Amino acid sequence: MDKKEAISQRLEELTEELAKTKDNKATNKALAKLRSKVAQAKKDLIEAGKRQHGKGFFIKKTGDSTISLLGFPSAGKSSLLNVLTNSKSKTAAYAFTTTTIIPGTMIYNGAHIQVLDMPGIIEDAHLGKGGGKGVIAQMRVSDLVVFVIDSTSAWQLDSLMDELKGLNIHINKARPNIQITQKNDANGIMLDVNKSGLDADSIKEILNAFGIFKAVVKIWDNVNEDDFIAIISKKAYYMRGIIALNKIDISNPSSDMISELSKRYNMEVFPISATTGQGIASLRKGIFDNLDIMRIFLKPKVGGNAEPIIIRKNATVGELASKLHTSILDELKCAYVVGPSVKFKNQRVGIKHKLKDEDTVTFIKER
Numbered sequence: 001m002d003k004k005e006a007i008s009q010r011l012e013e014l015t016e017e018l019a020k021t022k023d024n025k026a027t028n029k030a031l032a033k034l035r036s037k038v039a040q041a042k043k044d045l046i047e048a049g050k051r052q053h054g055k056g057f058f059i060k061k062t063g064d065s066t067i068s069l070l071g072f073p074s075a076g077k078s079s080l081l082n083v084l085t086n087s088k089s090k091t092a093a094y095a096f097t098t099t100t101i102i103p104g105t106m107i108y109n110g111a112h113i114q115v116l117d118m119p120g121i122i123e124d125a126h127l128g129k130g131g132g133k134g135v136i137a138q139m140r141v142s143d144l145v146v147f148v149i150d151s152t153s154a155w156q157l158d159s160l161m162d163e164l165k166g167l168n169i170h171i172n173k174a175r176p177n178i179q180i181t182q183k184n185d186a187n188g189i190m191l192d193v194n195k196s197g198l199d200a201d202s203i204k205e206i207l208n209a210f211g212i213f214k215a216v217v218k219i220w221d222n223v224n225e226d227d228f229i230a231i232i233s234k235k236a237y238y239m240r241g242i243i244a245l246n247k248i249d250i251s252n253p254s255s256d257m258i259s260e261l262s263k264r265y266n267m268e269v270f271p272i273s274a275t276t277g278q279g280i281a282s283l284r285k286g287i288f289d290n291l292d293i294m295r296i297f298l299k300p301k302v303g304g305n306a307e308p309i310i311i312r313k314n315a316t317v318g319e320l321a322s323k324l325h326t327s328i329l330d331e332l333k334c335a336y337v338v339g340p341s342v343k344f345k346n347q348r349v350g351i352k353h354k355l356k357d358e359d360t361v362t363f364i365k366e367r
């Protein structure tokens with residue numbers, strides 16, 4: 001039995017004991033002790049998992065954004081990489097054709113989007129089956145997950161989503177708002193705001209189990225014990241996702257089924273065929289729209305080039321200037337903007353003005 005299995009077993013025993021103790025109407029003190037032991041075991045489990053990462057087929061992030069193609073074997077991930085990018089990844093009618101992560105680049109709206117073709121995920125990927133751990137680790141650092149699903153067996157997505165939930169990866173969910181400010185002069189744990197489903201004692205025990213004894217705590221959202229532990233152990237991931245419903249050339253899914261899928265998983269669904277090319281143009285647009293990037297054009301054009309600058313959505317004029325060159329920011333007086341972020345053409349704006357996709361900016365230097 002390896003370390004992780006041993007901790008899992010201990011966690012199971014503790015959880016059982018906790019359930020029994022609750023039935024016994026035991027003292028609060030005994031319950032508190034048990035709860036903090038459970039919290040500690042959960043933390044150990046997360047730590048043990050951390051050390052097992054890094055088998056080393058990590059691909060370095062390049063370009064403006066990175067997306068990963070995730071799905072079961074033979075769903076069509078490699079076929080999709082081949083139509084979206086300039087790369088060639090081997091495709092075949094049998095499962096586990098792709099055994100390492102294959103990168104490609106998709107250029108859309110002037111943005112260079114790195115696309116990662118992943119080996120097919122199978123159940124219990126988190127236990128290391130089918131190289132699942134490396135795939136998950138790489139996926140977590142990408143900016144968007146495209147779930148590639150075979151439309152003839154779309155509901156398989158259930159087990160993939162369960163797998164991710166078990167790994168504390170949440171798709172299209174806002175990160176719960178929890179503030180923990182450690183203060184040496186605080187009088188223990190001061191619970192200023194508590195909108196969670198947890199009572200003050202449980203919160204204290206969990207924080208203590210993580211070595212936090214003096215802090216001001218504000219919990220603005222309704223979280224349960226598991227969410228709370230995941231967040232304070234910094235092991236919860238919140239990611240964006242969309243669904244590429246593939247092979248529609250052989251299944252022809254109904255619009256009811258598509259909207260049902262979208263509702264169930266809270267993701268936009270793009271019906272496509274990687275072999276006939278149906279729906280691929282909409283998927284490209286969907287990928288760009290779901291990334292946190294926008295296009296800004298410069299006037300005068302840099303080197304006669306009409307290529308946009310790709311920058312984080314809602315970036316300011318100042319952030320744009322420093323992305324280009326720090327010296328531009330130093331000399332910047334104001335800017336003139338044409339486009340969606342201003343009320344009229346060539347509106348004069350300051351450094352803190354927030355830009356929008358497809359704005360055109362003229363920098364004015366200080367004399």
Ligand SMILES: Nc1nc2c(ncn2[C@@H]2O[C@H](COP(=O)(O)OP(=O)(O)OP(=O)(O)O)[C@@H](O)[C@H]2O)c(=O)[nH]1
Binds near residue numbers: 073
């Ligand atoms: N009819 C049809 N077949 C497709 C489509 N996309 C992929 N296929 C076929 O499905 C099979 C699997 O495709 P791959 O692209 O290798 O699938 P994968 O998801 O990369 O599979 P692994 O690498 O094994 O995980 C191949 O025979 C493809 O030709 C599609 O849109 N329509």
Ligand SMILES: [Mg+2]
Binds near residue numbers: 077078079091098120
């Ligand atoms: Mg493949």
